Amino acid sequence: MSGIDEGDVILELKDITKAYSGIVALKNADLKLRRGAVNVLVGENGAGKSTMMRIIAGVERPTLGEIWLDGERIHLGSPADAVSHGIGIVFQELNLFGNLSVAENIFATREMTRGLRGIDHRAQVEKANEFLNRLEAGINAETLAEDLPIGQQQLVEIARAVSLDTRILIMDEPTSALSAAEVDILFRVISDLKARGVAIVYISHRLEELMRIGDYITVLKDGQITGHAMVKDIDTRWIVRSMIGSDAKDFAKQVDHEPGEEIFRAEDICLPRAQGGFAVDHVSIGVRKGEILGIYGLMGAGRSELFECIMGCHEHSTGSIYIDGHELKDRDTTRRIRNGLALIPEDRQREGLVQTMSIADNLTMASLGQFLRAGFHIDVAREVKAIKEAIRNLSIKARNPEFDVTSMSGGNQQKVVIGKALMTGPKILLMDEPSRGIDVGAKADVFLTMRRLAGEGLAILFSTSDLEEVMALSDRIAVMSNGRLVTVVDRRHATDEMIVSASAEGHKTKRMHA
Amino acid sequence: MTTATQTAAADSFSSGSALLMLMKLRTFIALFAVIIFFSIAAPNFLSTGNMILMTKHATQNAFLAIGMTFVIITGGIDLSVGSIVGLCGMIAGGLIMYGVVMPLGYTMYFNVIEVAIIVAIVGILIGAINGLLITRLNVAPFIATLGTLYVARGMALLYSDGQTLPNLTGREDLGNQGFSYLGSGTIFGLPVSVWILVVVALGAGYFARFVPLGRHIFAVGGNERAARMSGIRVNRVKMFVYMFSGFCAAIVGLVISSELMASHPATGTNLELNAIAAAVLGGTSMSGGRGTIGGTIIGAFVIGILSDGLVMMGVSSFWQMVIKGLVIIVAVVVDQAQRRLQQRVTLMQMAKAG
Incomplete structure (x- = not known):
């Protein structure tokens, strides 16, 4: 793996951890983005790729860890912060205003104005057409965004990101709705940006695409970095191995x-x-x-x-x-x-747990009837015993059953839901x-x-x-x-x-x- | 480098927990703060007579606030309690003065205990109407209870055509004397209404912790869907909380008309807002799922002592309203801040545990 630590690093994530209630999405992740290169990020669904990109784009703040840009520590409190640092992102899900024209979408939040006379629509359209032509998109900047097919909407998103004049451009599955010809054009634009020194972060599930365009590759699995290499040193088998791991499914x-x-x-x-x-x-x-x-x-x-x-x-x-x-x-x-009968629902958060209650209360809420004395009084001693038993039987990792149920990891929350169902006998x-x-x-x-x-x-x-x-x-x-x-x-x-x-x-x- | 950040994180974590503790005890702190402040600022504040008087005032609000707490924990709201107080007071007065006219020109009178039971049932029935509107007809709690607020108030005014029913002493030949006991009687030097509050509060606290239906109140408010999927009868729980709230309002109606020995149809106007304020001040979350009876009672006393203390200091009633409003807003702001801080502390712990 020669040359893996070389290259001109522009942005560095150090020891980033991001916890949501119930799940740790990223664990001590480090990431280096290099100037003038395509930095590829791969991983299964839920591996933490999108979370990492949302942190870089300022949408989410990391729970622990630091972000360094050009050797200086920065704080990204909002997407606007990220933009001011020259970070642009093309999101996976489309973020266009369907009721506005393509030009208005491209220049949203930084409209070209003429002092008191308001927005200079003609200049915006002209400029927007320029960007769109570079993508050979064949889109008129005056059409409404919602009138475009999905693939062209994605091109508009890309045009907007490119027009931002960014130093770091994140593309989260940009090709998912593009035709082969459009992908070729996109790749040409990417090489062009690369030549101008832009650091590109590229996320995709299409491995052949990654092999074609990537320079550096980072693999994420369950919120941790499991592989980091230069694309020219590896093959797709290596990617799959790092993505799935040898202990993939343990039944x-x-x-x-x-x-x-x-x-x-x-x-x-x-x-x-x-x-x-x-x-x-x-x-x-x-x-x-x-x-x-x-x-x-x-x-x-x-x-x-x-x-x-x-x-x-x-x-x-x-x-x-x-x-x-x-x-x-x-x-x-x-x-x-x-x-x-008992059901463990699919959507744990919406149908399984009462988030405001403790682990213990969640476990017994469906089966309080069996701890009754005199028909109405809950025998707390018996309840506590049953809770302890359930925690042991299901190997729930709960330091204290009186803690909020949201303080546990997703897997343990699921065990609580199972325990609740089992306690109804x-x-x-x-x-x-x-x-x-x-x-x-x-x-x-x-x-x-x-x-x-x-x-x-x-x-x-x-x-x-x-x-x-x-x-x-x-x-x-x-x-x-x-x-x-x-x-x-x-x-x-x-x-x-x-x-x-x-x-x-x-x-x-x-x-x-x- | 790493050790430095770790110790910094640990410091901020422990100071976070200390702050969290302080925020959790805020209702207690507020109670002591108002007591200490007024005992310095208002002469006579700490005298036994004044203490008992203030307790009596706070008691009325505390009853309503207990009922309100359960309702708010299920994620609802009961705006009708003030009107129920007025209507129940009128019914109590009417039963004592006029009895019930039966067919064949025969009038039935009830003794005081029977009157109290009938009035309590009326309160529970109005609560049941609220509950039915909300569970069966799917009316939003705010709207349903706003409707009963107007209906009950209107009925209270219609009952006597807007007149006060004075002098509810009863008549010896009818055996309905002694109504004043509820409002002015004492046991061991404390007013009867305070003893009733103690019983109701202990009962409600016991109910919330040791009776399945009480526990279910919290589950329904925390996540109604999950509660339903777990086999909790959500509608039954909601019916219960509105009926209990109606019952609490009926007690207040009885206590007030007994104290004044008169029933006035406008009694209890705006009391629902005081009750909501007490519950919120006591840490009940308006989004449901969280709240305690103890906290609510302290909240009711903070509000009661605050208004009485300001009166004793001679602060104008206009300023009193401003101050009360500010206290409520601050309480909710602190509540939100506590929740955010708590979430951050938990996430930090999780992130460290990996």
């Missing part, structure tokens, strides 16, 4: 025990969608005692909605639910929980994306817990959009697509191709009808 070992008889059955569950059609389309599914049934599906396949129907959250859902062969007539969540546990947004170690703990619970005879229904996860954890695999249950197969007979093709099934037939 609990399969324990072989035969599931018992069917304990839960949902029959003909239907949930109409407001725009017509069904979010859950006549789904019937059963789970046996001690069985883990994985429901695989893409975003919007109707997995969460199915779980919500089972829990009785939707008034308009139809169908029937049986536990141990008896139909549940009560339609409200409270009684469904009392009858032995369920017979069937529904888990909606149980591994979302938690780190590798906590994931392994959660999977281990699922295995243990199934071994103890609990029936588990979990949903995921991670193929590896569904293959490794489930006894049987169900695939949902566009609200329909496409297939249910035994894991022993399931293959990756089979499941992926099934998960696209619902959309195919729909297109045929349309």
Whole structure:
């Protein structure tokens, strides 16, 4: 790795840590940006790339750590600070004012004025056209931004960033909406900027692009820097290895025990969608005692909605639910929980936790009824004992159960939500994306817990959009697509191709009808 | 270099915790501050007679503020309590003076205990109407209780055509004497209303900590969706808090008309604002989920002592309003600052723990 520490460093992040409530997005990250070079940043979703760029652009402030520009320590308190230091950014999500013209968008906040006579629109349009021509965009600066197709809107964003005359230009997935020809033009503009000494930060998931245009590459994983090299020294295999790491997925070992008889059955569950059609389309599914049934599906396949129907959250859902062969007539969540159902919701923050309460209160809030004396008095000693037990059983890292639940990491928060559900003494546990947004170690703990619970005879229904996860954890695999249950197969007979093709099934037939 | 930054961070962290502690105790500090200030500035302030009088004044607001605290913790607001006070006072007076006219020209009179029970039920029923509007008909709490504020006040005025019902001594032959006991009676030298407050406050504090429904109040206010998903009956919790708030208002209506031995339909005007102020001063968060009964009572006493003390000092009532307003604003500003600081301290801890 020769030459890795050479080069003309313009901006340096030293030991940056950024914590949000519940999750540490960046841990002691160092980053050097070099003048006149393309500094590439890669990593999986949620690795912390965007957080790092938002810190450089002044949108977020780091919790700990320092930022040095040209050998001087600076504080970026707001995006305006960053702009005054010559830092420009093209955001991943488009940030144009749709109701303004392209020229007005490019010159927003630094309009060209003529004293008291207001904004000089003609000069702005002229200047804007100049920038747009350099990008060979073929866009008229007088059109409204919202009238442009997405790809051209992205070019306008780039034109705005270029027009800022920046020393550091951050591009967060600038090519995601561009055609191949437009990408070529963009790359020419980038080389031009490079020649003028601009430091470019380039974020993308397209590895071949990075190899083509990058000079220095930095790899992020789980908020930490896992690799740093010059692009000419490496290949794409190196990138993938640094991105995923060798300890990528650590699943609990399969324990072989035969599931018992069917304990839960949902029959003909239907949930109409407001725009017509069904979010859950006549789904019937059963789970046996001690069985883990994985429901695989893409975003919007109707997995969460199915779980919500089972829990009785939707008034308009139809169908029937049986536990141990008896139909549940009560339609409200409270009684469904009392009858032995429990749900770990997908969105922990919105549906799982009460952020204003302590870890202990969150754990017991659904099951206070079991600590009662004389029908109304909560026996605090028994409650505390149960809380301690839950913390131990689920290996929740809580220094003090009286602390706010938001003071814990995402993985531990998830364990609290699981603990809350388990304390209601369920017979069937529904888990909606149980591994979302938690780190590798906590994931392994959660999977281990699922295995243990199934071994103890609990029936588990979990949903995921991670193929590896569904293959490794489930006894049987169900695939949902566009609200329909496409297939249910035994894991022993399931293959990756089979499941992926099934998960696209619902959309195919729909297109045929349309 | 690194060690320097670490110690600097540690310093700012520990001073942060000290500041945080100070901010958490702000209601206590405010209480002692007003007591010390007025005992120096206002002559006679510390006399037993004055203390008991001030306590009695603060008690009325404290009742309403306890009910209000539960409502605010669920994320709602109850603007109707002042009007409920007025209406309940009128009903108490009416029952004692005129009884209830039954069909066949026969009039039924109730003894004082029965009157108190009927009035309490009326308060709870108005609270139930608020609750039903909010849970079943999805009216925003602000609007629903604003509506009942006007309706209840209007009904109080209609009841006697705007007249005061004077002289509620009752008649010996009807067995409804002794109404004055609630407002002017004493037990061990303390007014009866103060003892009732002690009972209600201890009850509410116990309820919030040791009864499932009380714990659920906090869950509903902190995250209603999560509470519902956990099987908490959110509507039942909301019904309860508005009914309890109505009950507290009914007690105040009884106490005031008993004290004056007269019922006036405009009694209790603007009391809802005092109650909200006391709750907020006591650390109840207007966004729901946080608050304590103890804090609220201290808040009610701070406001009570502040107004009485200013009167004793001869400060004009116009200035009193300005000062009260400023105290409330400062309380909320400090509350926000505390929350921000707390968040920063937690994030720092997390960042260090990695």
